[in-house]
Amino acid sequence: MRRALCAIMLFVASVDPSATLGNVGSPELDLSHYYSYEGVMDYLDTLAKDYPNRVFLKDAGRTYENRMLKTITISNGDGVPGKRTIFMDAELHAREWMTPMAALYAIHQLVVNFAENADLLKNFNWIVLPLANPDGYEFSRNSDRWWRNNRSPNGRQCFGTNLNRNFDVAWGQGYSELADPCTESYAGSEPFSEAEARLVRDIMHELVDNGSGTMYLSLHTANRSMFYPWVYESSPTRNHHELKEIARFATDRILRETGTQIKPKQAYYYGGMVGGTSLDYAFKVGFPLSFVFEMSGLAFGVEYKFFPPPTAIRRLTAETWVGIRALAEKAIEKYPPGRAIPAIQRKPVSNRAPGSQDLNILVGLLSTLLAYVASHLTS
Ligand SMILES: *[C@@H]1O[C@H](CO)[C@@H](O)[C@H](O)[C@H]1NC(C)=O
Ligand SMILES: *[C@@H]1O[C@H](CO)[C@@H](O)[C@H](O)[C@H]1NC(C)=O
Numbered sequence: 609m610r611r612a613l614c615a616i617m618l619f620v621a622s623v624d625p626s627a628t629l630g631n632v633g634s635p636e637l638d639l640s641h642y643y644s645y646e647g648v649m650d651y652l653d654t655l656a657k658d659y660p661n662r663v664f665l666k667d668a669g670r671t672y673e674n675r676m677l678k679t680i681t682i683s684n685g686d687g688v689p690g691k692r693t694i695f696m697d698a699e700l701h702a703r704e705w706m707t708p709m710a711a712l713y714a715i716h717q718l719v720v721n722f723a724e725n726a727d728l729l730k731n732f733n734w735i736v737l738p739l740a741n742p743d744g745y746e747f748s749r750n751s752d753r754w755w756r757n758n759r760s761p762n763g764r765q766c767f768g769t770n771l772n773r774n775f776d777v778a779w780g781q782g783y784s785e786l787a788d789p790c791t792e793s794y795a796g797s798e799p800f801s802e803a804e805a806r807l808v809r810d811i812m813h814e815l816v817d818n819g820s821g822t823m824y825l826s827l828h829t830a831n832r833s834m835f836y837p838w839v840y841e842s843s844p845t846r847n848h849h850e851l852k853e854i855a856r857f858a859t860d861r862i863l864r865e866t867g868t869q870i871k872p873k874q875a876y877y878y879g880g881m882v883g884g885t886s887l888d889y890a891f892k893v894g895f896p897l898s899f900v901f902e903m904s905g906l907a908f909g910v911e912y913k914f915f916p917p918p919t920a921i922r923r924l925t926a927e928t929w930v931g932i933r934a935l936a937e938k939a940i941e942k943y944p945p946g947r948a949i950p951a952i953q954r955k956p957v958s959n960r961a962p963g964s965q966d967l968n969i970l971v972g973l974l975s976t977l978l979a980y981v982a983s984h985l986t987s
């Protein structure tokens with residue numbers, strides 16, 4: 609057994625002699641281990657120092673345990689205003705260790721391997737939050753690897769909210785654990801009770817309000833699926849066909865280039881209805897494209913789910929990048945600068961009393977009317 613293991617390790621080492629990615633003189637991305645919180649922050653800082661005209665970092669918030677929520681904005685540095693934005697986050701769920709590595713890999717491609725990927729930055733900027741749940745991530749790394757939530761105290765010696773149930777879209781609806789502060793499904797004490805979810809919300813709103821928010825992409829592991837809204841209900845979105853086409857395009861590309869099968873589907877048909885997800889929230893507030901990429905946890909023919917061995921990082925992050933790139937190519941093709949982003953989804957989504965749904969409809973009607981009047985005044 610031991611000898612077989614050694615042989616496998618030798619084989620892996622000979623196939624993959626250098627575990628780092630990078631050009632001479634640029635920050636290397638070390639794909640031989642999972643980065644710590646500090647490691648992720650340091651990597652971003654180095655990039656910002658080396659590429660000051662294309663990289664902008666923001667210390668955008670603090671967690672309960674006072675860790676930084678850092679975003680990186682990536683552009684091509686040409687200073688042209690009014691570009692659209694792709695917003696990607698990773699690691700909303702603590703035990704999904706491959707997701708921050710995949711986010712760093714994508715960042716590396718866009719910044720260090722810029723020449724190869726310049727098409728993805730011509731009319732678009734990217735904002736990435738590579739470590740959305742650093743408290744949970746460190747707890748998973750150091751104490752309880754199956755941890756999923758953040759680390760806010762809930763009383764009764766129970767900790768943590770499931771950040772991907774904390775968004776204000778059908779919040780708390782789905783199953784009883786969402787209301788139980790001692791489970792890994794706890795949706796929080798109210799919508800957006802958690803700083804991490806509030807930050808993701810604020811970025812979404814800023815991008816929608818300034819007209820640039822085009823695609824939201826959230827990285828998870830390890831269901832091998834490409835999900836699109838809705839998950840809080842079974843009916844299709846207004847642009848169901850577009851979402852499906854883009855998801856399929858990406859999963860076909862992954863299959864062709866890597867042999868890995870990822871299933872595209874409306875998220876509702878994965879495990880039934882659940883409220884409070886970032887996927888639905890992004891779509892609800894006005895991103896025309898919203899996806900969850902449930903990455904693969906398969907490596908060397910073994911299903912590792914959340915914890916593939918470090919020797920699999922290179923392969924799985926590269927495979928994920930194939931999918932991210934394909935999604936972005938399609939988003940860019942579908943939403944060129946000349947095509948207006950359709951107005952905010954007006955379908956009322958609410959977890960509140962029926963009265964506020966009526967209000968939503970009224971607000972929707974009023975803003976349609978205003979937009980109509982405005983367009984006729986200016987033309
Ligand atoms: C919208 O806001 C984002 C985030 O601050 C910024 O990166 C982008 O340039 C803005 N876009 C426009 C069109 O104002
Ligand atoms: C993804 O989730 C569905 C529903 O729980 C399950 O049937 C399927 O086996 C999962 N796939 C993987 C690769 O984990």
Ligand SMILES: [Zn+2]
Pocket residue numbers: 701704828829
């Ligand atoms: Zn997840």
